[in-house]
Amino acid sequence: MMQYEITKEKSxxxxxxxxxxxxxxxxxxxxxxxxxxxEYSSGEHDKLIQEVNALIEKExxxxxxxxxxxxxxxxxxxDPDSAKVLVERFNQVVTDMNHSAVQAGQDTSQFSxxxxxxxxDLQALAPSLANQLGALLNDTLQMQTSMQSLKxxxxxSLDEISALKTEIVKAKQEALSDGLTGLMNRKGFDATLxxxxxxxxxxxxxxxxxxxxxxxxxxxYGHLFGDKVIQAVAKILQKFTHNTHTAARYGGEEFIxxxxxxxxxxAKEIAENIRKQVAAITIKNNVTQKLISNIxxxxxxxxxxxxxxxxSFVGRADQALYTSKAQGRNQVTLLGQQLAxx
Numbered sequence: 001m002m003q004y005e006i007t008k009e010k011s012x013x014x015x016x017x018x019x020x021x022x023x024x025x026x027x028x029x030x031x032x033x034x035x036x037x038x039e040y041s042s043g044e045h046d047k048l049i050q051e052v053n054a055l056i057e058k059e060x061x062x063x064x065x066x067x068x069x070x071x072x073x074x075x076x077x078x079d080p081d082s083a084k085v086l087v088e089r090f091n092q093v094v095t096d097m098n099h100s101a102v103q104a105g106q107d108t109s110q111f112s113x114x115x116x117x118x119x120x121d122l123q124a125l126a127p128s129l130a131n132q133l134g135a136l137l138n139d140t141l142q143m144q145t146s147m148q149s150l151k152x153x154x155x156x157s158l159d160e161i162s163a164l165k166t167e168i169v170k171a172k173q174e175a176l177s178d179g180l181t182g183l184m185n186r187k188g189f190d191a192t193l194x195x196x197x198x199x200x201x202x203x204x205x206x207x208x209x210x211x212x213x214x215x216x217x218x219x220x221y222g223h224l225f226g227d228k229v230i231q232a233v234a235k236i237l238q239k240f241t242h243n244t245h246t247a248a249r250y251g252g253e254e255f256i257x258x259x260x261x262x263x264x265x266x267a268k269e270i271a272e273n274i275r276k277q278v279a280a281i282t283i284k285n286n287v288t289q290k291l292i293s294n295i296x297x298x299x300x301x302x303x304x305x306x307x308x309x310x311x312s313f314v315g316r317a318d319q320a321l322y323t324s325k326a327q328g329r330n331q332v333t334l335l336g337q338q339l340a341x342x
Contacts, residue, residue, distance in 0.1 A: 026064070209255045211296075214253040
């Protein structure tokens, strides 16, 4: 008679041991094999343990026939409550197996074929035992149906987790992006600049660009038109920057561009091309239907000096931008370390 008045932890340990033993035998995974090895692992059924050990020593592995023999001789006299517990425990085993099957791509139909084959063999070997276990087999087949349903639920859960991960990535990207322009925002740019300067590189430049007289643009044409101007400048920045460059909206009408592995003169040329492109654009005013073409930007360009702080680097570009504005706007000013110290 099997007794199950043990702790959950101890039962779980027996379960793990039973599964390990079952995997080493020729008999398939089914309730009878599980019952034999669960009793064996519990250590409380001396006669069963002795006979199993003797068979293992003689045959190396238990076959379907010897497993059925052990079950019929030592376990078949189950009371209804113990039989119910056996089914419940085996149901848990197969549920765990299904979880592994989802990960390993195993086909549950193979398990059904194994059960059918075992049932046929058992009917030939021991008709009386087959009758006693008929209800148990039916429960097991129902359990398999539940297992397949569980597999579908697990797959749905994996889909939901995948969708959740996508949403998390999207939210992270949105947190580092400017909603109006699609460029990186200041937070994202600062993180990119910090990472760039942490890696030694030959030449790193950046420039800051600011839309000239932007307050006047807003006052004259309205904030919606002002947004269109910001978006137009952002598109030009995207056009002139590639995968190794980073363009960001740094605040209001101000933009900043990081150019790793770029000589100072090349950075100035890029800034000058951007200035010319902006000066050439025309934007339609949806209120008056007129084309506005007097949009310009001022830019300040500088190069990173080894060992300096991020604030010093950005501050020097900002100083160069201020010089462009002070000298009449719509121009590019290049500022090196020597000029900054002058």
